[in-house]
Amino acid sequence: xxxxxxxxxxxxxxxxxxxxxxxxxxxxxxxxxxxxxxxxxxxxxxxxxxxxxxxxxxxxxxxxxxxxxxxxxxxxxxxxxxxxxxxxxxxxxxxxxxxxxxxxxxxxxxxxxxxxxxxxxxxxxxxxxxxxxxxxxxxxxxxxxxxxxxxxxxxxxxxxxxxxxxxxxxxxxxxxxxxxxxxxxxxxxxxxxxxxxxxxxxxxxxxxxxxxxxxxxxxxxxxxxxxxxxxxxxxxxxxxxxxxxxxxxxxxx
Amino acid sequence: xxxxxxxxxxxxxxxxxxxxxxxxxxxxxxxxxxxxxxxxxxxxxxxxxxxxxxxxxxxxxxxxxxxxxxxxxxxxxxxxxxxxxxxxxxxxxxxxxxxxxxxxxxxxxxxxxxxxxxxxxxxxxxxxxxxxxxxxxxxxxxxxxxxxxxxxxxxxxxxxxxxxxxxxxxxxxxxxxxxxxxxxxxxxxxxxxxxxxxxxxxxxxxxxxxxxxxxxxxxxxxxxxxxxxxxxxxxxxxxxxxxxxxxxxxxxxxxxxxxxxxxxxxxxxxxxxxxxxxxxxxxxxxxxxxxxxxxxxxxxxxxxxxxxxxxxxxxx
Numbered sequence: 001x002x003x004x005x006x007x008x009x010x011x012x013x014x015x016x017x018x019x020x021x022x023x024x025x026x027x028x029x030x031x032x033x034x035x036x037x038x039x040x041x042x043x044x045x046x047x048x049x050x051x052x053x054x055x056x057x058x059x060x061x062x063x064x065x066x067x068x069x070x071x072x073x074x075x076x077x078x079x080x081x082x083x084x085x086x087x088x089x090x091x092x093x094x095x096x097x098x099x100x101x102x103x104x105x106x107x108x109x110x111x112x113x114x115x116x117x118x119x120x121x122x123x124x125x126x127x128x129x130x131x132x133x134x135x136x137x138x139x140x141x142x143x144x145x146x147x148x149x150x151x152x153x154x155x156x157x158x159x160x161x162x163x164x165x166x167x168x169x170x171x172x173x174x175x176x177x178x179x180x181x182x183x184x185x186x187x188x189x190x191x192x193x194x195x196x197x198x199x200x201x202x203x204x205x206x207x208x209x210x211x212x213x214x215x216x217x218x219x220x221x222x223x224x225x226x227x228x229x230x231x232x233x234x235x236x237x238x239x240x241x242x243x244x245x246x247x248x249x250x251x252x253x
Numbered sequence: 254x255x256x257x258x259x260x261x262x263x264x265x266x267x268x269x270x271x272x273x274x275x276x277x278x279x280x281x282x283x284x285x286x287x288x289x290x291x292x293x294x295x296x297x298x299x300x301x302x303x304x305x306x307x308x309x310x311x312x313x314x315x316x317x318x319x320x321x322x323x324x325x326x327x328x329x330x331x332x333x334x335x336x337x338x339x340x341x342x343x344x345x346x347x348x349x350x351x352x353x354x355x356x357x358x359x360x361x362x363x364x365x366x367x368x369x370x371x372x373x374x375x376x377x378x379x380x381x382x383x384x385x386x387x388x389x390x391x392x393x394x395x396x397x398x399x400x401x402x403x404x405x406x407x408x409x410x411x412x413x414x415x416x417x418x419x420x421x422x423x424x425x426x427x428x429x430x431x432x433x434x435x436x437x438x439x440x441x442x443x444x445x446x447x448x449x450x451x452x453x454x455x456x457x458x459x460x461x462x463x464x465x466x467x468x469x470x471x472x473x474x475x476x477x478x479x480x481x482x483x484x485x486x487x488x489x490x491x492x493x494x495x496x497x498x499x500x501x502x503x504x505x506x507x508x509x510x511x512x513x514x515x516x517x518x519x520x521x522x523x524x525x526x527x528x529x530x531x532x533x534x535x536x537x538x539x540x541x542x543x544x545x546x547x548x549x550x551x552x553x554x555x556x557x558x559x560x561x562x563x564x565x566x567x568x569x
């Protein structure tokens with residue numbers, strides 16, 4: 001079976017983000033960019049399914065400006081077989097609905113048995129793309145997967161999902177869309193030799209236009225601002241002092 | 254405008270997060286329809302009809318809805334929308350709401366808006382991005398707004414004594430089964446606890462990696478029980494296997510805003526702060542005086558948690 005895995009280039013999770021002076025976005029110039037951590041988990045899972053002999057081919061996809069191809073190289077170094085870069089102009093916003101439409105077009109071309117995506121990107125925190133894609137394709141969806149077991153006949157997969165009250169297990173018919181959660185696996189580190197090898201793997205570049213997809217945003221960003229600052233930092237001397245302040249000052253106990 | 258709210262329930266009660274979504278709906282319109290889908294929960298329909306601000310309750314009773322299978326629920330919501338033509342479709346930003354609503358949006362090709370924290374007007378919403386390190390105000394150009402609501406940002410709608418909404422059966426499908434057969438629910442492993450839900454607890458005592466083991470969480474449980482509170486955890490503690498995933502608080506876990514949040518042995522990564530920094534009073538107990546959690550704490554105590562927590566439990 002073939003797996004399609006979506007990856008997004010985002011500001012690295014360790015970077016302290018800054019709001020742009022024009023209040024229409026955050027500063028991205030000279031900021032470290034990385035693969036969305038949830039997408040790393042999706043790539044890792046695909047590669048493991050390939051190593052176990054369940055999957056034959058892993059195709060990584062990203063949608064973004066020119067430098068996004070870097071994270072496709074990372075995905076290839078992790079073990080993806082080939083990559084597709086859906087290139088958009090620098091600075092363009094591609095919303096989850098548009099991403100899902102692009103992926104739908106690629107699904108039509110590639111005919112994968114499953115699409116794996118991170119459950120959310122740590123920039124817009126939308127948590128939508130996998131569910132929208134599944135809806136557009138009318139495929140089963142398994143959001144927030146923390147365990148994926150493909151059946152022997154590859155007609156279905158049992159998925160453990162992280163839900164509010166704990167865990168649930170569902171069986172989805174394949175093809176299906178899965179969004180992966182934190183505890184599915186621990187992604188491998190990319191080694192230099194693998195990064196070198198990845199340079200030889202095929203990386204195809206297409207555009208939304210060539211796929212017949214209109215990516216015009218539906219949401220207009222009116223303003224981006226810093227959240228209200230929380231004033232903290234006061235220390236107490238002892239447990240007694242703490243109890244006293246919680247009782248008499250904060251009045252919460 | 255005319256608003257639909259998808260009701261999340263446990264078979265007996267409407268979940269508190271849905272009551273927050275209903276409050277948000279009331280800010281948008283005086284015409285609020287609640288959709289209750291279940292495998293046979295009459296009590297919830299009764300409660301729904303008594304929620305202040307609701308004008309109509311639609312009830313879909315079918316085995317296909319018993320285990321909250323997202324595909325079946327999304328299909329139901331899309332069908333209800335096709336009949337009534339809503340301007341907004343809302344649900345709480347819970348695991349279920351986040352599973353179902355984007356799929357509903359796909360069926361009408363609109364861009365959903367996740368986890369709103371405020372409503373500016375019927376097209377304009379405020380939502381956190383980058384783990385709450387920035388706040389975006391966005392205006393939707395779509396004809397239908399599909400929105401999930403962060404429960405900590407809206408008061409809970411009140412359930413009154415008398416019914417003020419009509420109860421009607423939800424429209425049924427003519428040419429397809431309610432169960433689309435795409436996903437089959439097999440089992441659930443739900444955490445059982447006598448303590449309050451994280452989403453509605455007045456007090457939360459949360460532990461991090463410094464707890465060292467699941468066994469050591471017992472000292473937090475003792476404190477939580479004394480305060481009538483819930484127990485939460487950082488991602489590090491969940492990843493280490495000390496406690497189950499449903500206790501995780503943060504950007505990718507649950508977002509909470511209790512009256513009192515006690516962070517114990519939690520360093521305070523931005524991803525954790527994203528889930529708790531709107532709490533009314535924050536206490537941090539950590540032996541590292543440089544831990545970033547102290548920067549957001551109203552009261553910081555630099556101490557060894559294994560000494561401080563039992564003492565704190567004894568003193569209150």
